[in-house]
Amino acid sequence: MIDLEDAGTTPILQQYRAIKAEYPDAIVMARLGDFYEMFGADAQEAAQILGVALTGRGFGAAGRLPMCGVPHHASTTYIRRLLDAGRRVALWDQVGEVVAGKLVRREVTRVLSPGTATEADYLEEARVARCVALHSSGGRTGIAALDTAGGELLLIEVAGDWDAAALREECERLDVAEVLVADDGTELPAGLLPGTLRTMLPPAFFDASRARDRLRGVTGASAFDGLGLNGVDSAVRAAGAVLAYCERARLTLSGGFVHVRQRSERSTMRLDAQTRRNLELLIPLSGSGASLATLLDRTRTPMGARLLRARLLEPLTEPLLILARHDAVDALVDGARLRETLGEALAAVRDLERLVARCVQRSASPRDLGTIRQACAALPAVQDILSRVTADELVAAAARCVAPDGLAARLRALLIDDPPATARDGGCVRPGADAELDELVAGGAGARAWIAELEGVERRRSGIGSLKVGYNRVFGYYIEVPNAHRDAVPPEYVRKQTLVGAERYITADLKERESTVLGGRDRALAREQQLLEQLTAEVADHAAALLDAAQAAAIIDVHRSLACVAAEEQWVRPLVDASGVIDVDQGRHPLVERALGAGRFVPNDCRLDAAERIVVLTGPNMAGKSTYLRQVALITLLAQVGSFVPAARARIGVCDRIFTRIGAQDDLSGGMSTFMVEMAETAAILRQASGRSLVILDEIGRGTSTYDGMSIAEAVVEHLHEAPHLNCRTLFATHYHEMTGLAARLHRVRNARVDVLEEGDGVTFLHRIVPGGADRSYGIHVARLAGMPAGVLVRARQLLADLERERPVAGSGADPPDQLSLGIAVAPQHPVVEELAQLDIDDLTPLAALNKLAELRERAAP
Ligand code: ADP
Numbered sequence: 026m027i028d029l030e031d032a033g034t035t036p037i038l039q040q041y042r043a044i045k046a047e048y049p050d051a052i053v054m055a056r057l058g059d060f061y062e063m064f065g066a067d068a069q070e071a072a073q074i075l076g077v078a079l080t081g082r083g084f085g086a087a088g089r090l091p092m093c094g095v096p097h098h099a100s101t102t103y104i105r106r107l108l109d110a111g112r113r114v115a116l117w118d119q120v121g122e123v124v125a126g127k128l129v130r131r132e133v134t135r136v137l138s139p140g141t142a143t144e145a146d147y148l149e150e151a152r153v154a155r156c157v158a159l160h161s162s163g164g165r166t167g168i169a170a171l172d173t174a175g176g177e178l179l180l181i182e183v184a185g186d187w188d189a190a191a192l193r194e195e196c197e198r199l200d201v202a203e204v205l206v207a208d209d210g211t212e213l214p215a216g217l218l219p220g221t222l223r224t225m226l227p228p229a230f231f232d233a234s235r236a237r238d239r240l241r242g243v244t245g246a247s248a249f250d251g252l253g254l255n256g257v258d259s260a261v262r263a264a265g266a267v268l269a270y271c272e273r274a275r276l277t278l279s280g281g282f283v284h285v286r287q288r289s290e291r292s293t294m295r296l297d298a299q300t301r302r303n304l305e306l307l308i309p310l311s312g313s314g315a316s317l318a319t320l321l322d323r324t325r326t327p328m329g330a331r332l333l334r335a336r337l338l339e340p341l342t343e344p345l346l347i348l349a350r351h352d353a354v355d356a357l358v359d360g361a362r363l364r365e366t367l368g369e370a371l372a373a374v375r376d377l378e379r380l381v382a383r384c385v386q387r388s389a390s391p392r393d394l395g396t397i398r399q400a401c402a403a404l405p406a407v408q409d410i411l412s413r414v415t416a417d418e419l420v421a422a423a424a425r426c427v428a429p430d431g432l433a434a435r436l437r438a439l440l441i442d443d444p445p446a447t448a449r450d451g452g453c454v455r456p457g458a459d460a461e462l463d464e465l466v467a468g469g470a471g472a473r474a475w476i477a478e479l480e481g482v483e484r485r486r487s488g489i490g491s492l493k494v495g496y497n498r499v500f501g502y503y504i505e506v507p508n509a510h511r512d513a514v515p516p517e518y519v520r521k522q523t524l525v526g527a528e529r530y531i532t533a534d535l536k537e538r539e540s541t542v543l544g545g546r547d548r549a550l551a552r553e554q555q556l557l558e559q560l561t562a563e564v565a566d567h568a569a570a571l572l573d574a575a576q577a578a579a580i581i582d583v584h585r586s587l588a589c590v591a592a593e594e595q596w597v598r599p600l601v602d603a604s605g606v607i608d609v610d611q612g613r614h615p616l617v618e619r620a621l622g623a624g625r626f627v628p629n630d631c632r633l634d635a636a637e638r639i640v641v642l643t644g645p646n647m648a649g650k651s652t653y654l655r656q657v658a659l660i661t662l663l664a665q666v667g668s669f670v671p672a673a674r675a676r677i678g679v680c681d682r683i684f685t686r687i688g689a690q691d692d693l694s695g696g697m698s699t700f701m702v703e704m705a706e707t708a709a710i711l712r713q714a715s716g717r718s719l720v721i722l723d724e725i726g727r728g729t730s731t732y733d734g735m736s737i738a739e740a741v742v743e744h745l746h747e748a749p750h751l752n753c754r755t756l757f758a759t760h761y762h763e764m765t766g767l768a769a770r771l772h773r774v775r776n777a778r779v780d781v782l783e784e785g786d787g788v789t790f791l792h793r794i795v796p797g798g799a800d801r802s803y804g805i806h807v808a809r810l811a812g813m814p815a816g817v818l819v820r821a822r823q824l825l826a827d828l829e830r831e832r833p834v835a836g837s838g839a840d841p842p843d844q845l846s847l848g849i850a851v852a853p854q855h856p857v858v859e860e861l862a863q864l865d866i867d868d869l870t871p872l873a874a875l876n877k878l879a880e881l882r883e884r885a886a887p
Contacts, residue, residue, distance in 0.1 A: 051112075054117060059096060071107065078093065112139075140154065140203025143173050143174045157171075157205065163258075165258075168182070169266070193298075198339065231266045236261050244285055277385050282382070303721075307337070324586045329583050357585055361592065366410050387565075425574055441454065472545070508527060518531075605754070606678045612629055687723040711814055719754045776797055
C-alpha cells in the first residue's frame with residue numbers, strides 16, 4: 026500500500042490532497058456518487074473504526090492506495106461511530122450539478138467533531154455532550170463547558186494547575202466530548218479525560234479581552250460586568266476559546282441561545298472517580314445490575330433525564346437549597362393522580378431544548394417544528410396542573426413554563442397537523458395558510474386538469490380515436506398519433522419524436538401547461554421552503570424564552586421522577602442540616618434491595634455524631650459490611666441531591682465530600698498493583714478529607730499480609746480520629762477482628778459487627794448490624810510510595826513491631842486482643858527516621874520529594 030502523496034495525479038486525488046492539507050486533523054470523507062470514500066491513512070484508520078473492508082486502488086508501479094467507503098444513505102451511522110471514537114470528520118460534498126464527463130464541484134460542507142456535532146443523529150438523548158476549553162494561569166485553572174445542543178455555557182474555576190485533583194473531578198462529571206487547549210506547549214496530564222478528542226487552538230483564542238467581548242456578544246449583555254463573572258479570569262478566557270472555536274465550526278451562538286452559568290467549588294460536593302464508581306452512580310459495578318441513575322430515572326423528557334444525571338453528580342452542600350428540593354418532591358409524593366397527569370403533560374414537552382437548538386442552527390425539520398408546536402401547547406398544561414402546589418421550587422419552575430406569545434398559533438396556522446420528517450417532497454404547509462403557495466398549487470392543479478382532459482378533447486377535434494396523451498422524462502408531455510392517422514394530424518401539432526409505428530407531437534398550449542405544472546411544483550416547493558425557514562427563524566428568535574421554559578420543565582420533571590421513586594419504593598424525606606450528624610433508622614441499600622427482591626433486604630440503623638465519629642465494623646467476608654457502608658454513603662448522597670432516601674427516618678448533617686475506598690481493582694493500565702491502588706486512594710482521602718466529610722473505608726490493608734495490613738489499617742483509623750482537621754464521620758469495615766481493640770483507646774470509635782448465626786457446622790448471615798466487636802508482605806513500603814502522610818507510616822511501623830511481638834498470628838480468630846498501650850508515639854532513634862517523621866509531604870513538590878529521598882538515603886547508608 027502507498028501513501029496519498031505517492032498515488033496518481035487524477036484530478037479528484039489532487040483535489041482530495043488539497044482538502045486533506047486544509048484539514049489535516051480530520052478524516053476527510055469524499056462524496057463520490059452514492060458513497061463517501063476515504064483514501065490513504067484516513068481509509069486505514071476509518072476502516073478499522075467502522076469495521077468496513079479496506080480496499081485499494083492500483084496506481085501502476087507506484088502501488089496501491091488504501092481506500093474504503095460507506096454508502097451515503099447510511100452515512101450518519103458511520104459518522105457517529107467516528108465521532109464516538111473521538112475523531113473529527115470533514116464532509117467533502119458534491120455541491121455542483123452532476124454532468125457526465127465533468128468533475129463535479131465539491132466543497133467541505135461541514136466539519137464535525139465530538140464537541141460540535143449538534144445534529145440529533147450524533148447525540149445521545151439522555152446525555153449532554155460538552156465542548157470544553159481549559160485555561161490555566163496564576164495558579165488557577167478555568168473550565169468553560171459549552172453544551173452546543175442546549176446552549177448552556179458552564180464556567181468553573183478551580184485552585185491549582187493542570188495536576189489539580191479538583192480539575193480532574195470537575196472534568197469527569199461534565200460529559201466532555203471534546204477538550205480544547207492552547208497550543209503553547211501545554212501538556213495535559215495523561216489521566217485527564219483520556220480518550221477524549223483534544224484540539225489544540227492558537228493561544229490567541231484564549232485572549233482575555235476578546236473573551237470578554239465574545240461573552241458579552243453571545244449573551245447580549247450590555248456590559249461585561251453585568252454578567253457577574255469577575256474574579257474568574259481563567260474561566261472567562263477558556264469561555265472565549267470555546268465560543269471562538271464553535272463559531273469557527275459554523276455553529277450559531279447568538280440570539281439568546283447561549284446562557285452562562287457559573288459553578289463555584291463551594292456550593293456543590295466534589296465527587297471523585299472511585300466514589301462515583303463505588304456508589305454505582307452512573308454505571309453498575311456488575312454488568313447485570315442497575316445504576317443509581319437508572320433506578321432514579323422516571324423522567325418523561327430527555328431534558329429531565331439529562332438534568333437528573335447532572336444533579337446526581339452535583340450533590341448540594343447548602344441545607345437551605347436542599348430543603349427546597351425536598352419540599353418540591355414532598356409536594357408530589359402523595360398525589361399519584363397529580364404525578365400521572367403531570368407526567369403526561371411533561372411527555373408532550375419532549376426535548377424542547379434540543380429542538381430549539383436545532384432551530385437556532387437552522388437544521389430543524391418540519392417534524393421538529395410540529396413537535397415544538399406540541400410542546401408550546403403542553404407548557405401551559407404543566408403550569409395548570411401545578412397551580413395548586415405551593416412548594417417554592419415548583420411554583421418558580423411552573424411560572425417559567427410559558428410559550429412565547431402567539432408562537433404556537435403561528436405554528437398551528439402554517440404547519441399541517443402531522444408534518445413529515447423532511448421538506449423535500451413538500452406538503453408541509455397547511456392549505457389556506459399562504460396565498461402565494463396556494464396560487465402556485467392551484468395554478469398547477471388547473472394545468473394538470475387541462476392536460477388530463479386533453480386526450481378526449483383532441484380525439485374529438487381530430488377524429489383520431491387512437492390518439493394518446495402521455496409523459497416521459499426526456500420530452501415531457503406529448504400527443505401520440507399512430508402512423509395510420511398521420512394525414513389527419515392537425516397543422517399546429519409540432520413533431521417531437523418518431524417511433525416505429527407512431528409520431529409524438531407537442532402543441533404550444535400543451536407546452537405552456539407543462540411548464541406551469543413542472544415549474545409550479547418547483548416554485549411551490551421553493552415557496553414552502555421559504556415559509557419553513559421563516560418559521561424556523563421565528564422559533565430561533567424566541568430561543569431564550571423557550572430554553573428557559575425547557576429548563577423549567579426539566580426541573581419539574583426531575584422532582585416528579587424523584588417523587589415517583591419515593592412513593593413506589595417507600596422512601597422518606599430526610600432532615601438535612603448543618604449538624605455534623607448521620608442518624609438513620611432502618612436504612613436500605615436501594616440497588617441491593619432491588620436486586621434481592623421485595624422483603625429480603627435487612628434494614629440497618631446508623632448513628633454517627635460528635636461523640637461517636639468512627640464505627641469499626643467487623644464481620645466475616647460476605648456478611649454485608651460493604652453493602653452497609655455503601656448504603657450509608659448512598660443515603661447521604663441522595664439526601665444532598667434533593668431526593669428522599671431509602672430508610673424509615675434519616676437526619677443528615679451535610680457532608681462537604683463523600684470518600685469511598687471499597688474493594689480492590691487492579692489498575693492494570695497504570696501498572697499499579699491492587700495494594701498500591703488501595704494505598705494511593707487511602708492516602709488521597711487522608712489528604713483531602715475535612716471534619717465535614719464522610720469517609721467509607723472497606724478492608725483497608727487487605728492487599729498485603731495480616732500484620733502489615735492491620736498495622737496500616739489501625740494507623741489510618743488513629744489518624745482519622747486524632748488529626749485535628751479530620752475527626753470526620755467514618756465507617757470502617759474489616760475482617761480483622763483485632764481492630765476492635767481500637768475502641769478501647771480511641772474514645773470516639775465505636776465497634777459494630779455483622780450478626781452471624783452459627784448452627785452446628787453451618788453459618789447463616791443475618792445481615793444485621795449490632796453493637797460490639799466480633800480474624801500479612803511489605804505493605805508499608807507501598808503505603809509510603811503512595812504518599813501516605815509520614816506520621817501514619819511511622820505509626821504503622823511501630824504497631825507492626827508491637828503486633829509481631831505481642832500477637833502471634835498463627836491460629837488467630839480467637840479473643841479480642843488486650844488493650845494496647847500505644848497512645849503516645851515513641852520517638853524513633855535514627856536521625857533520618859526522625860526527620861522522615863517530621864517531613865510534611867503535603868508541602869513537597871514531587872521533585873523536592875525525590876531530592877529529599879536521595880539525601881536521606883545518602884545519610885542512611887552505612
Ligand atoms: P462483605 O462486605 O461483608 O463481604 P457484602 O456487603 O459484599 O459483604 O454482602 C454480600 C452479599 O450479602 C450481598 O451481595 C447481598 O446479596 C447480601 N447482603 C448484604 N447486606 C444485606 C442486607 N442488609 N440484607 C440482605 N442481604 C444482604
